[in-house]
Amino acid sequence: MISHRPHLLPTLSRRGLLTGLAALPVSLRAFAAEAETLTFDGLYKSFGVLGFQFSDRATFLRGKPVRMLGYMAPPLKPESHFFVLTREPLAICPFCQSDADWPVDIVVVFMRAATPMVSAGQKVAVSGRLEIGSATDAETGFVSQIRLVDAGFHSV
Amino acid sequence: MQKRTWLMAAAMLASVAPSAAQTIYPLNRAEILEGSRFDFKVEFPNAPTSADVKVTINGKPVNEAFGREAQFVQNEEGQKHSALWLRGAQLPAGQYAIEATQGSEKATVNWTVYATEARKAKNVILFVGDGLSVAHRTAARILSKGWEQGLYGGELAIDDMPNMALISTSGTDSIVTDSANSASAYTTGHKSCVNALGIYCAKNALTLDHPKVETISEVIKRKRAGMAIGVVTNSEIEDATPAAMVAHTRRRSDFNDIVKMFFDVQPDVIMGGGSPNFLPKSTPGTKRTDDLDFIAKFKEAGYALATTKTEMNAAVAGGSKKLLGLYNTSNIDGAFDLRLAKKGSISKFPDQPDVVEQTKAALEMLKGAQDGFFLMVESARIDKYSHSLDWERAVFDTIMLDNAVKAAKDFAGDRNDTLIIVVPDHAHPISIIGTYDDDRPGQLLRDKLGTYNESLPPNYGPRDADGYPTKLDTSRRLAVAFGSYPDTCDTGRPYLDGERVPAVKGPDGKTNIANEKDCTGPLATRKQGNLPFDANSGVHAADDVLLTAMGPGAERFRGHKPNTFVFRVMAEALALGGK
Numbered sequence: 001m002i003s004h005r006p007h008l009l010p011t012l013s014r015r016g017l018l019t020g021l022a023a024l025p026v027s028l029r030a031f032a033a034e035a036e037t038l039t040f041d042g043l044y045k046s047f048g049v050l051g052f053q054f055s056d057r058a059t060f061l062r063g064k065p066v067r068m069l070g071y072m073a074p075p076l077k078p079e080s081h082f083f084v085l086t087r088e089p090l091a092i093c094p095f096c097q098s099d100a101d102w103p104v105d106i107v108v109v110f111m112r113a114a115t116p117m118v119s120a121g122q123k124v125a126v127s128g129r130l131e132i133g134s135a136t137d138a139e140t141g142f143v144s145q146i147r148l149v150d151a152g153f154h155s156v
Numbered sequence: 157m158q159k160r161t162w163l164m165a166a167a168m169l170a171s172v173a174p175s176a177a178q179t180i181y182p183l184n185r186a187e188i189l190e191g192s193r194f195d196f197k198v199e200f201p202n203a204p205t206s207a208d209v210k211v212t213i214n215g216k217p218v219n220e221a222f223g224r225e226a227q228f229v230q231n232e233e234g235q236k237h238s239a240l241w242l243r244g245a246q247l248p249a250g251q252y253a254i255e256a257t258q259g260s261e262k263a264t265v266n267w268t269v270y271a272t273e274a275r276k277a278k279n280v281i282l283f284v285g286d287g288l289s290v291a292h293r294t295a296a297r298i299l300s301k302g303w304e305q306g307l308y309g310g311e312l313a314i315d316d317m318p319n320m321a322l323i324s325t326s327g328t329d330s331i332v333t334d335s336a337n338s339a340s341a342y343t344t345g346h347k348s349c350v351n352a353l354g355i356y357c358a359k360n361a362l363t364l365d366h367p368k369v370e371t372i373s374e375v376i377k378r379k380r381a382g383m384a385i386g387v388v389t390n391s392e393i394e395d396a397t398p399a400a401m402v403a404h405t406r407r408r409s410d411f412n413d414i415v416k417m418f419f420d421v422q423p424d425v426i427m428g429g430g431s432p433n434f435l436p437k438s439t440p441g442t443k444r445t446d447d448l449d450f451i452a453k454f455k456e457a458g459y460a461l462a463t464t465k466t467e468m469n470a471a472v473a474g475g476s477k478k479l480l481g482l483y484n485t486s487n488i489d490g491a492f493d494l495r496l497a498k499k500g501s502i503s504k505f506p507d508q509p510d511v512v513e514q515t516k517a518a519l520e521m522l523k524g525a526q527d528g529f530f531l532m533v534e535s536a537r538i539d540k541y542s543h544s545l546d547w548e549r550a551v552f553d554t555i556m557l558d559n560a561v562k563a564a565k566d567f568a569g570d571r572n573d574t575l576i577i578v579v580p581d582h583a584h585p586i587s588i589i590g591t592y593d594d595d596r597p598g599q600l601l602r603d604k605l606g607t608y609n610e611s612l613p614p615n616y617g618p619r620d621a622d623g624y625p626t627k628l629d630t631s632r633r634l635a636v637a638f639g640s641y642p643d644t645c646d647t648g649r650p651y652l653d654g655e656r657v658p659a660v661k662g663p664d665g666k667t668n669i670a671n672e673k674d675c676t677g678p679l680a681t682r683k684q685g686n687l688p689f690d691a692n693s694g695v696h697a698a699d700d701v702l703l704t705a706m707g708p709g710a711e712r713f714r715g716h717k718p719n720t721f722v723f724r725v726m727a728e729a730l731a732l733g734g735k
Contacts, residue, residue, distance in 0.1 A: 136437070
């Protein structure tokens with residue numbers, strides 16, 4: 001079963017663990033406890049060639065704390081303040097070289113501070129505040145439509 | 157330690173030794189269509205000044221040979237080389253020797269610029285079977301025509317064409333190439349390198365700045381006002397093969413730029429998957445990083461828009477001559493999922509056309525063009541399913557390609573004005589080695605393998621009207637072996653629950669390991685990979701591929717040819733040479 005308490009992987013290096021602990025918001029435990037669960041299937045009510053429509057539930061949860069289960073896509077750096085959460089583990093992608101190859105229904109996760117990443121393809125539970133609508137990350141130029149911000153994660 | 161010291165010494169030696177000579181683009185032995193445009197570039201190592209270098213074309217200064225002034229850039233992009241550029245150059249037919257002198261170093265390349273004679277074909281239809289190898293073709297014939305006592309029950313549409321050639325697919329940088337580079341050879345007549353489209357791979361840092369060569373779509377749009385162009389695929393429309401019709405980039409994954417290039421060239425009929433790169437960044441589901449709305453732009457430019465098969469057919473029935481058809485956010489599902497397994501993205505996109513339906517719709521829209529048409533049709537997922545070692549899906553898409561070719565042959569009929577070419581862009585290492593028979597004694601997959609006279613014919617279910625078997629998971633099945641694979645488990649059965657995933661990321665995040673999902677069935681066999689540990693799927697092969705062709709100009713195909721020759725035959729058939 002999935003623990004409701006966010007924690008970091010025990011395999012982290014000592015330095016990484018300390019950094020990670022420092023990054024944990026004090027109220028995260030309480031935050032996670034009240035978080036509503038949102039699933040990849042529940043993000044959109046229509047999923048068409050000309051774009052998607054967010055589900056009523058996603059729209060309702062906008063700005064609120066939510067929990068999501070997904071897979072960590074291959075991170076750009078071993079330690080980062082963001083990563084991409086995917087519905088399925090990214091396994092087949094012979095020419096994956098850029099964000100052009102991401103699946104369309106990704107969720108971008110922004111941590112409160114730079115955090116050591118777990119290995120790519122790892123199933124993770126993420127808690128954070130839901131943001132929807134187009135936004136461009138100032139540091140990387142990464143454009144996202146749906147995000148979990150001020151987030152923490154643990155592997156499951 | 158000793159090895160490391162040696163490497164460091166070698167690196168130091170390299171930095172003081174004379175560096176590589178100057179590089180001239182187009183490269184040596186280029187064959188260039190008369191009047192087609194290309195970027196001329198010479199790179200000089202060690203960043204000399206213009207006074208230190210000299211370039212001549214058949215003994216004449218560059219400016220005189222091209223009738224235009226070339227630009228010299230010292231320390232291009234701050235790098236340690238200088239460059240002489242002349243973008244959009246053209247030359248009359250003839251033999252050219254280009255010499256670039258820098259101090260005591262001289263580099264020479266030779267080009268052939270060829271003219272074309274009288275036009276032979278009104279229309280050209282180029283079918284690209286992505287990754288289509290000989291075994292795919294043989295398996296497609298067994299599955300769709302049947303086999304009995306050494307003879308097939310019939311010929312494929314691609315078999316029954318009068319001309320044939322063996323095509324080599326190498327690029328400038330590798331014996332084994334990828335789809336971008338190999339499709340680019342067909343659409344430009346120039347060799348290029350892995351991941352590149354419509355360019356020569358120079359030292360430029362920006363992917364869009366490399367020396368460009370004109371595509372056949374651009375030549376036609378520039379010279380033939382009454383001629384129409386169609387691009388049809390079941391991959392994302394920005395993917396390598398369709399992109400080769402319009403794109404100039406060092407990096408095939410520049411999808412957002414490639415959509416803009418489609419808009420710049422404006423082929424009349426554009427159909428495939430990959431809609432997210434057309435949507436402005438404010439739209440949920442987009443992959444664009446800017447506010448450009450290419451759906452709106454194409455509509456403003458007079459295109460009908462279709463997002464389903466129903467809308468495609470309505471556009472055809474309504475007399476549309478310009479169509480943007482985008483049927484999936486990703487690749488369109490292949491024939492195996494559309495017909496049998498109903499997996500992939502069928503639940504999300506239940507009304508997608510297959511390649512045959514797309515081809516028929518495209519022909520209907522293009523056939524009225526006053527000065528003929530050029531149509532490229534790709535069956536893209538033969539390659540993608542071969543990467544995932546899912547041969548049944550790859551062979552179903554081979555049958556689909558064949559049915560699309562049949563539709564084109566029906567269109568061409570006996571009018572004798574349409575050149576049809578069917579060509580793979582590269583091979584996969586795939587072979588049929590016998591049949592698996594569940595009634596053979598033993599518990600292991602290899603016990604079930606009958607080879608030579610012990611391989612009883614497969615007992616697939618009856619074929620439907622389009623030549624696809626209606627049941628594949630039977631007791632006697634083709635045994636198909638791939639020559640390249642990661643660590644994987646082979647079930648010896650079709651993957652009815654969705655496309656095969658041969659390997660997944662291991663705990664270290666780098667090495668790929670067998671997908672355990674496939675390791676537990678009754679005959680499941682663990683196979684140790686023969687590819688590097690970071691591989692997660694099969695790789696392409698350097699093997700030559702088979703081209704078949706018919707119609708005016710097709711007689712040029714015989715023996716063994718480089719892939720760039722395909723462009724030459726099409727350009728000659730359409731008489732695209734000259735100013």
